[in-house]
Amino acid sequence: MHINYNGKYFPNATWAATKSQADFVEHEKHVGLTEAELKEAYDLCIAAVAPAETVAGTAKPRKQKDAEVV
Amino acid sequence: MSTNYCAIQGGNTGTPSCVGKRKVPKKPVVGGRKFTYAEYSNSETFQDAIIASLNLSAGDPNKLFPFPEVLEVANNTEADTTGSLALGPVVRLRKGRPSYTYTVDIDHYQFQKLLAFDNKVMPVYSFDDASNWWAYRQTTTANTPNTKDISGEMALITVSGNGFEDGANAATGKCTITFSYLSVDDFEKRSVYAMLPDMSSGDLVGLIDVMLSEPQANAANVYKIKMTIPGPILGQDLDIYDDYAAAIAALSAQWSAKTGANFATSLTITSIAVDATLKALTVTFDSTAYTALASGALIKLIPPTVTQLVTANIAGYEIGNIILVK
Numbered sequence: 001m002h003i004n005y006n007g008k009y010f011p012n013a014t015w016a017a018t019k020s021q022a023d024f025v026e027h028e029k030h031v032g033l034t035e036a037e038l039k040e041a042y043d044l045c046i047a048a049v050a051p052a053e054t055v056a057g058t059a060k061p062r063k064q065k066d067a068e069v070v
Numbered sequence: 071m072s073t074n075y076c077a078i079q080g081g082n083t084g085t086p087s088c089v090g091k092r093k094v095p096k097k098p099v100v101g102g103r104k105f106t107y108a109e110y111s112n113s114e115t116f117q118d119a120i121i122a123s124l125n126l127s128a129g130d131p132n133k134l135f136p137f138p139e140v141l142e143v144a145n146n147t148e149a150d151t152t153g154s155l156a157l158g159p160v161v162r163l164r165k166g167r168p169s170y171t172y173t174v175d176i177d178h179y180q181f182q183k184l185l186a187f188d189n190k191v192m193p194v195y196s197f198d199d200a201s202n203w204w205a206y207r208q209t210t211t212a213n214t215p216n217t218k219d220i221s222g223e224m225a226l227i228t229v230s231g232n233g234f235e236d237g238a239n240a241a242t243g244k245c246t247i248t249f250s251y252l253s254v255d256d257f258e259k260r261s262v263y264a265m266l267p268d269m270s271s272g273d274l275v276g277l278i279d280v281m282l283s284e285p286q287a288n289a290a291n292v293y294k295i296k297m298t299i300p301g302p303i304l305g306q307d308l309d310i311y312d313d314y315a316a317a318i319a320a321l322s323a324q325w326s327a328k329t330g331a332n333f334a335t336s337l338t339i340t341s342i343a344v345d346a347t348l349k350a351l352t353v354t355f356d357s358t359a360y361t362a363l364a365s366g367a368l369i370k371l372i373p374p375t376v377t378q379l380v381t382a383n384i385a386g387y388e389i390g391n392i393i394l395v396k
Contacts, residue, residue, distance in 0.1 A: 002323040008343040009322035015338050031343040
């Protein structure tokens with residue numbers, strides 16, 4: 001599963017989930033996203049590999065913010 | 071009691087109505103792909119299977135290579151070898167083997183690509199101007215419907231020409247491709263055809279090779295990868311960045327990287343992004359795994375396959391691998 005954040009592609013969300021947010025930002029700082037955007041991209045990766053949250057048995061949609069999980 | 075063997079010398083000579091015959095070839099298609107009865111027994115299924123075989127990656131044994139459209143046919147089939155005794159009839163000693171030279175009008179780039187097939191023996195399918203697809207099929211056991219696979223007819227291919235024109239003759243400067251079939255028996259007795267009324271010769275088009283290269287040195291685990299079509303015009307390699315970079319980057323999950331002996335070890339690609347300044351892709355590998363590689367280690371970067379490109383509406387291209395060096 002890969003993450004598309006404004007045309008920057010992160011094809012390995014599983015790998016991202018093994019890193020801290022700070023490590024991910026440092027690792028990908030050259031792709032052309034701001035620090036804030038990289039943090040959001042990281043959050044999308046984590047959400048993509050984590051199970052959906054549930055409240056009273058109802059699944060919540062995963063976070064999506066100006067980007068998409070593909 | 072019979073007094074002759076005439077009745078068992080041949081067979082019945084009638085024919086059903088509307089059986090076709092070899093017409094003028096329009097498109098030779100070369101390759102090892104065999105088609106099953108399930109594929110060729112329906113024209114729509116067969117046409118889909120043929121087109122799919124054109125869109126396979128290099129090295130795939132089922133890949134088919136369409137040749138350019140034929141503009142002129144020269145029948146170079148050998149004359150039968152004959153002989154006779156002084157007072158006897160002319161006797162055929164050996165049947166002449168079929169051979170055809172096709173003249174095609176192609177550019178220098180395509181001519182250089184076709185030279186890869188020069189002097190090679192390969193299976194050849196022929197699509198003719200009656201929309202029939204000619205192939206070879208083995209015989210089957212007696213009293214059994216023949217559902218065997220079909221394959222191309224084996225022929226020696228030679229590619230020549232494309233020199234300077236002489237300004238006086240339209241035939242000069244053209245490329246000539248000769249198909250010399252290996253077996254007259256197979257060509258005559260084992261030839262079969264399928265009707266493909268919806269197929270056009272324009273549907274049978276080969277892929278263009280895209281080369282990956284590094285426009286500048288890597289910065290540790292971050293590599294710049296350019297995608298170009300190397301051509302024979304000096305200094306004018308075609309850069310597909312403007313047309314396809316974004317779409318190819320979007321196929322990030324279809325890129326892969328391998329290292330180690332026989333490139334058997336996966337190396338994680340953590341991101342792919344477009345670089346508008348260099349008109350290249352920025353490919354980033356997992357820094358931990360990259361650092362662990364020895365200096366000089368080789369990394370094979372593998373792009374999306376032809377099938378994956380076609381699915382993403384990037385049709386007509388095949389992107390080759392590149393070997394990167396740490």
